[in-house]
Amino acid sequence: MRMRYGSTDVLHGVDLHAYRGEVLALLGPNGAGKTTTIEILEGFRKRSAGEVRVLGVDPDRGDEAWQARLGVVLQSWRDHGRWQVRELLAHLGRFYRPYGTAERQRPYDPDELVALVGLTDRANARIGTLSGGQRRRLDVAVGLVGKPDLLFLDEPTVGFDPQARQDFHELVRRLSDLEDTTILLTTHDLDEAEKLSDRILVLAGGRIVANGTAAELASQVSGQAEVRFSRGGESYVRSVQDPTAFLRELFADFTEDIADLEVRRASLADVYLTLVREFESGLRTEASQLSEVTV
Numbered sequence: 001m002r003m004r005y006g007s008t009d010v011l012h013g014v015d016l017h018a019y020r021g022e023v024l025a026l027l028g029p030n031g032a033g034k035t036t037t038i039e040i041l042e043g044f045r046k047r048s049a050g051e052v053r054v055l056g057v058d059p060d061r062g063d064e065a066w067q068a069r070l071g072v073v074l075q076s077w078r079d080h081g082r083w084q085v086r087e088l089l090a091h092l093g094r095f096y097r098p099y100g101t102a103e104r105q106r107p108y109d110p111d112e113l114v115a116l117v118g119l120t121d122r123a124n125a126r127i128g129t130l131s132g133g134q135r136r137r138l139d140v141a142v143g144l145v146g147k148p149d150l151l152f153l154d155e156p157t158v159g160f161d162p163q164a165r166q167d168f169h170e171l172v173r174r175l176s177d178l179e180d181t182t183i184l185l186t187t188h189d190l191d192e193a194e195k196l197s198d199r200i201l202v203l204a205g206g207r208i209v210a211n212g213t214a215a216e217l218a219s220q221v222s223g224q225a226e227v228r229f230s231r232g233g234e235s236y237v238r239s240v241q242d243p244t245a246f247l248r249e250l251f252a253d254f255t256e257d258i259a260d261l262e263v264r265r266a267s268l269a270d271v272y273l274t275l276v277r278e279f280e281s282g283l284r285t286e287a288s289q290l291s292e293v294t295v
Contacts, residue, residue, distance in 0.1 A: 001050035003036050003206075010036050012206040013050065020149075023176050023183045025193035028203035029276060034186045037203065038152055041184070042072055055149055068096055071148030071181075073139050075155045081128030085119055086110050088127065089141055096146040107146050117141045117171060133164025140171065144181075151175065153185035157192060165192070172196050194268045202272060204279040210271075217275070218266045230260040 003011040011033045018024045028034050039045035040052060043059035052059055057066045080088055089110040096107035108116070114123045117137040122130060130138060136156065143151055153172070157165045173196070175181045187193050193200055194214045202210040202217070210217050225243040229236055231254060240246040243263050251258065266274075 001037075001040060001047045001052050003033070003040065003045075004048040010206050011040075011047075014203070014206070014208055016201055016208060016211070018150075018182050018184060020182055021176055021180045022198045023172065023185070023196050025197035025200045026184065026186045026203060027188075027190070027193055027200060027272060032203045033206045034203055035154075038154065038184070038186060042070065042152060043067070068146045069149045071143035071146065071151040073143040073151065073153045073156060075158060081126065083127050084124050085127060085130070085138060085141075086114055086123040088138075089113055089145060092142060092145045108144060113141050113144060116144070116174075118167065131164075132159055133161070133167060136160065136164070136168060137171065140168075144175075148181065150182045150184070153183060155187055156185060157187070157189065169196055190267075190269045190272055200268070202275050204276050207279075209279050210275050214268045214271070217268070217271045220271075226264045228260065228262040228264070229258055231257050235260070 001011060001014050002009070014033070014037055016024075016037075026034055026037065036045065040047045041054050041059060043054075043062045046060055054062070055066065055069055083091075089108075093107040093110060093113075111120075111123070114120050117140055119134060119137055119141065122134055127135070127138065140153075140156075143153075156172075157168050160168065169192070172183060172185075176183055176198075185193075185196065197214075199211070199213055200217060201208055210220065212220070225240055227238045227240055227243055227246060229250070238246065247261075247263070
């Protein structure tokens with residue numbers, strides 16, 4: 001898909017796909033086009049060109065039944081503070097008319113949904129009294145009311161403390177594993193993306209510049225691992241292609257005095273920064289070459 005605002009291209013032929021039950025993380029620096037991409041997929045924004053299918057339907061032509069199969073969790077919303085948790089979910093569920101006979105195509109029972117997101121003990125609490133982590137659980141519950149096949153999560157754990165973040169991660173895994181819900185999330189938390197996602201997309205300059213698991217992306221950027229160790233009071237650092245083979249030879253040659261052994265592969269943060277820098281460097285080179293030609 002492509003998107004242009006005036007004379008400015010925001011998306012340059014973005015091509016992506018997701019499988020049922022998959023958790024897909026979309027990463028990218030500010031201004032990369034993440035929000036625009038998500039809004040096109042959700043049907044909130046019309047693309048400039050290209051073909052898009054979400055659950056087999058063009059979002060520009062999605063009807064009510066199609067919309068009911070999507071769940072959207074925005075970064076934040078602060079409505080309905082005086083409503084009770086279960087009361088709000090029951091109210092929203094009434095807007096989802098069954099569009100088929102399968103259990104999947106009916107809205108959640110509010111008590112079942114409250115239990116799913118871990119808010120049973122707060123079911124009768126006013127929304128305005130919830131903690132930040134509890135409120136985010138409710139945000140997810142609102143997105144899940146219609147039992148969506150596809151759930152969009154936009155920066156889901158912004159402002160969370162460590163315990164709330166861990167609880168939320170467990171909820172996301174549960175949704176993908178037990179409910180077979182496909183999840184597309186955007187986040188700036190690289191550790192979160194690595195823990196939650198089955199696959200990672202890196203968007204830069206309106207283009208998908210990487211697509212794969214964290215391990216696959218690391219191998220694309222650098223196939224080498226860094227091995228650190230001490231021997232005889234001296235510290236050593238070696239960059240090797242096959243750390244297992246290197247360690248086997250190391251211990252075969254030196255059966256004693258090997259200490260402080262550490263094997264480190266590129267982290268997702270290393271990979272992400274390298275990919276974005278390489279892309280930006282390529283753009284600068286291209287611009288420089290174009291300038292030389294036009295002059």
